[in-house]
Amino acid sequence: MFRCPACRATLPWGATDHQCPVCTGPLDFGLAGVAFPRAAISTRTGGMWRYTEALPVFSRPVTLGEAFTPLVPCTLGGREVLLKWEPALPTGSYKDRGSAVLVSYLASLGVVEAVEDSSGNAGASLAAYAARAGIRLKVFCPASASPGKLLQIRLYGAELVQVEGPRPLATAALRGYLGESGVVYASHLWHPLFIEGVKTMAFEIAEQLGWRAPAAVVMPVGAGSILLGLHQGFAELLAAGVIDRLPALVAVQAASVSPLFAAFARGDTEVSPAAAPRPTLAEGIALPAPVRGRALLAALHASGGSAIAVSEEEIAAGVRHFGRAGFAVEPTSAVVWAGVEHLLAGGAVRGPGPVVAVISGHGLKAVPAIAQLLN
Ligand SMILES: [Zn+2]
Structure with missing residues (x-):
């Protein structure tokens, strides 16, 4: 299900690795048999989950009522x-599309704690979906990120870590924490x-x-x-x-x-x-x-x-x-x-x-x- 395009290593459904365990490159994900039964789709509620034949199936998708955006x-x-x-x-x-699928996956595996780094929007989005799923989330952001985004992260109950300096320093701080804690990296940058x-x-x-x-x-x-x-x-x-x-x-x-x-x-x-x-x-x-x-x-x-x-x-x-x-x-x-x-x-x-x-x-x-x- 997960495949490394560089070294062709594969990981099964259920893996929580954010990168290839062999060569450390980013992983791809591919679904077999993707289909678009238009008549059936037209009868469903609007929004991203209506394309069920083209998405991973979760017994309980984590959703906040994603709209069919105009x-x-x-x-x-x-x-x-x-x-x-x-x-x-x-x-x-738009990050909510990615967060809905990624958090549905982590929740289906019973993950209870995760970390993320973000310039703001992805952190806010993951925080909302993690809250919905009951997953504890810690988000590393540049301290200079827009206050509205940082406020959203805190409002949704995630732990916000503000890192001084440009965006890559937030990733560096997360990497340090990841090494110590071993929790799941719910990365919008890495996770396919x-x-x-x-x-x-x-x-x-x-x-x-x-x-x-x-x-x-x-x-x-x-x-x-x-x-x-x-x-x-x-x-x-x-x-x-x-x-x-x-x-x-x-x-x-x-x-x-x-x-x-x-x-x-x-x-x-x-x-x-x-x-x-x-x-x-x-x-x-x-x-x-x-x-x-x-x-x-x-x-x-x-x-x-x-x-x-x-x-x-x-x-x-x-x-x-x-x-x-x-x-x-x-x-x-x-x-x-x-x-x-x-x-x-x-x-x-x-x-x-x-x-x-x-x-x-x-x-x-x-x-x-x-x-x-x-x-
Ligand atoms: Zn690889």
Whole structure:
């Protein structure tokens, strides 16, 4: 069920390893016999769990009532683009898709304690689902993370450990604790079942478009779980004969921390750590060294997609533009505003269907940062 793409080691269902025990690389997960019985699906409650033939089966899934998130038209770059409005999920970010599947798995195994490191949103999301499942969670975050996200973690009853310095130091602190404690690392960066949950975003987009693929999907990318989830989801729809091509997957990074953009521009097959990361408004994607760099590049190439980097000024402008269009988006999500403009200006959208832009998190999570942009 779990497989290492580097050394081909396999782990059975029930394993709690977050990485390959042989070569320490990230693991993949694959389900056999994925299917999309459209007539049956149409009779079910909206939301990610309606795709039951394409998800791991749990006797008691851990759910907080995940909504079928809307696709809302909005004018970006002079064209109508559909916003995939993920703030409609229970904790206000797309991470709930991954947390729902990962925590359902851990709960099914009887796990009672876990740890996670996060720039904020994944920690808040896992904290909510862990609370629902009765799992004790400890979350390591940068002390500089948005107060709203840190507050959510505490509100849901998780133990918050604030780590001074840039994002990688929170991971380093977690690694130290992990070595001593031996508890399960419920990592949204490493665990393949997190991506397994995020892939349901692709299923929803396809179903909302009448079981067709859009021309392109534009998304913020740091660790890249949206990119990998969408790639896996659309690839499964393609393999099942539901759609006839993959949409172009377009990764948008903050120029201040843009290792994937740099690797794609150079034509590399692996992502090297960002040479000189700088502070960015887009805290949720300020990750200088993504865990699954090779897979991120492969997803861009396989889908005919691309990578775009946007400036801090463009991110700030994106927050304001979205606000005036009626959408409160966090700065991390606002990268897609300029990302779509660059994409359309380059004339790179091929194929029929709309352009979809993923709004990953709600603006109310980042109130102090947005307040500064309005002054
Ligand atoms: Zn391996």
